[in-house]
Amino acid sequence: MRFMTFAPLAAVLAMMPTxxxxxxxxxxxxxxxxxxxxxSQRASSTDPDWQHGNGDARxxxxxxxxxxxxxxxxxxxxxxxxxxxxxxxxxxxVLILRMYWDGEKQPSVExxxxxxxxxxxxxxxxxxxxxVRDTSDGRARNCYWVMPFHSSALITVTNEGSTPVGAxxxxxDWRRMNSLPANTPTFHASYRxxxxxxxxxxxxxxxxxxxxxxxxTVLSVRQLTGGWWxxxxxxxxxxxxxxxxxxxxxxxxYFNDGWGLHKGTGLFTxxxxxxxxxxxxxxxxxxxxxxDPVAFKHSLLVTIQHMGVTFHKSGAVKTGFGERFDDFxxxxxxxxTGQHRPYPPMPYGTKLLYHDFTNIxxxxxxxxxxxxxxxxxxxxxxxxxxxxxxxxxTPHHADGVLTLPLKVxxxxxxxxxxxxxxxxxxxVYQFSIDGHPLxxxxxxxxxxxxxxxxxxxxxxxxxGMHALTITNKGKSDQSxxxxxxxxxxxxxxxx
Numbered sequence: 441m442r443f444m445t446f447a448p449l450a451a452v453l454a455m456m457p458t459x460x461x462x463x464x465x466x467x468x469x470x471x472x473x474x475x476x477x478x479x480s481q482r483a484s485s486t487d488p489d490w491q492h493g494n495g496d497a498r499x500x501x502x503x504x505x506x507x508x509x510x511x512x513x514x515x516x517x518x519x520x521x522x523x524x525x526x527x528x529x530x531x532x533x534v535l536i537l538r539m540y541w542d543g544e545k546q547p548s549v550e551x552x553x554x555x556x557x558x559x560x561x562x563x564x565x566x567x568x569x570x571x572v573r574d575t576s577d578g579r580a581r582n583c584y585w586v587m588p589f590h591s592s593a594l595i596t597v598t599n600e601g602s603t604p605v606g607a608x609x610x611x612x613d614w615r616r617m618n619s620l621p622a623n624t625p626t627f628h629a630s631y632r633x634x635x636x637x638x639x640x641x642x643x644x645x646x647x648x649x650x651x652x653x654x655x656x657t658v659l660s661v662r663q664l665t666g667g668w669w670x671x672x673x674x675x676x677x678x679x680x681x682x683x684x685x686x687x688x689x690x691x692x693x694y695f696n697d698g699w700g701l702h703k704g705t706g707l708f709t710x711x712x713x714x715x716x717x718x719x720x721x722x723x724x725x726x727x728x729x730x731x732d733p734v735a736f737k738h739s740l741l742v743t744i745q746h747m748g749v750t751f752h753k754s755g756a757v758k759t760g761f762g763e764r765f766d767d768f769x770x771x772x773x774x775x776x777t778g779q780h781r782p783y784p785p786m787p788y789g790t791k792l793l794y795h796d797f798t799n800i801x802x803x804x805x806x807x808x809x810x811x812x813x814x815x816x817x818x819x820x821x822x823x824x825x826x827x828x829x830x831x832x833x834t835p836h837h838a839d840g841v842l843t844l845p846l847k848v849x850x851x852x853x854x855x856x857x858x859x860x861x862x863x864x865x866x867x868v869y870q871f872s873i874d875g876h877p878l879x880x881x882x883x884x885x886x887x888x889x890x891x892x893x894x895x896x897x898x899x900x901x902x903x904g905m906h907a908l909t910i911t912n913k914g915k916s917d918q919s920x921x922x923x924x925x926x927x928x929x930x931x932x933x934x935x
Contacts, residue, residue: 478615483509497607500599509595509612516588517614523580525607530562534601540594541626551631551771557581560660560724565712568705587627600789625775630783633769642743643768652776653733660724662767672745679738695725720895803831803926813841831926846906854931858894862886865921872909885919
């Protein structure tokens with residue numbers, strides 16, 4: 441068959457019966473000629489004075505939980521849209537989504553908001569797939585997974601961040617039904633993380649008991665060293681197997697790519713985040729098992745190895761297939777009947793992040809003390825960053841040298857992290873502290889505007905003031921300028 445564009449396909453998916461949604465044969469619009477036997481409903485953040493008001497959002501204080509829907513069944517949710525106004529860095533990783541079916545005490549869905557909608561790390565990024573679609577640079581999120589419930593559905597979001605959510609807008613479309621078959625499975629999604637991955641053990645994506653079908657994986661990786669991380673194989677152990685029925689051939693192969701992962705999204709697989717293969721770079725990839733759900737009658741264990749390129753201390757490559765210790769996080773998606781296995785306890789708040797940004801030095805605060813051999817240093821107001829501003833360096837030409845103060849309270853070994861802007865008119869820059877280079881020059885060109893973390897581990901610093909120097913080394917052929925922007929930097933003590 442020939443697939444239609446996303447919008448009608450997703451709409452038809454929502455109209456299909458729960459477990460028939462994966463059967464993509466025949467005319468996808470045929471169901472529109474069958475009169476429905478349900479009542480259409482919506483839970484939303486609309487202004488209580490819906491006839492006159494426009495206060496169509498809800499705030500969420502730090503530590504508070506907002507109830508999005510408290511529904512009486514039987515019924516099924518067919519569409520969930522939301523968008524958020526939040527100044528907190530990586531807000532979508534510290535807003536926790538939970539869904540409880542039929543009065544259960546432990547949620548069947550428990551995951552950070554962004555990860556549930558296919559994009560990890562607390563990053564906003566576009567994604568265009570069959571059951572999930574994120575637009576507006578990732579800030580508008582849509583889910584079309586069909587989520588049935590027999591007696592009740594409770595959906596909440598908890599703000600585990602340190603700043604208030606200014607506005608959480610949402611719409612949850614659902615159907616009130618006369619009945620559901622007794623064996624109708626319910627929807628599940630479970631988040632896991634290992635920072636870093638545990639030596640000698642594969643990373644566990646899911647460990648399920650019950651009867652059902654596995655329907656999706658979102659995997660996010662932050663590299664702690666450079667080189668390709670994704671040589672690890674995926675393994676699906678069905679119903680207590682000691683030898684898995686499904687054995688993979690590599691991480692990028694599981695996500696249906698080849699020769700590495702490449703940024704892009706599609707109906708069933710994609711990589712919405714692919715920053716590169718250097719230390720500190722982040723990747724998120726997804727695979728929806730809609731055409732190929734993995735059936736299980738009693739249990740399912742899903743694992744993936746953390747294997748790839750490893751290095752000697754000299755920097756020379758040791759092997760292309762060695763155990764690596766990058767930061768992994770994931771969400772597994774499935775349908776099942778019966779009570780689900782308790783999920784691993786989720787870390788709280790900043791433990792979900794790679795860094796605690798409460799002590800970050802904001803870039804704009806450095807402008808008064810910054811010096812350069814030529815060009816202008818100013819505060820540039822930008823949306824989406826904490827405080828909405830950055831230090832902006834606009835040299836007159838190549839070879840610009842920018843010097844910033846770096847204060848160290850306690851002597852020690854640190855990881856130095858800089859939150860930097862990447863844009864179409866940005867150059868290549870070398871970081872140095874007191875004249876000592878940190879790693880290799882970094883190319884800050886990007887065909888749009890993005891913020892990335894630049895990370896340098898094992899930086900030995902004495903207590904006192906130091907000079908952080910950022911020196912221009914030219915620009916890429918695609919770039920049209922030599923600019924540079926700093927949202928802020930963070931020094932994290934290493935154990």
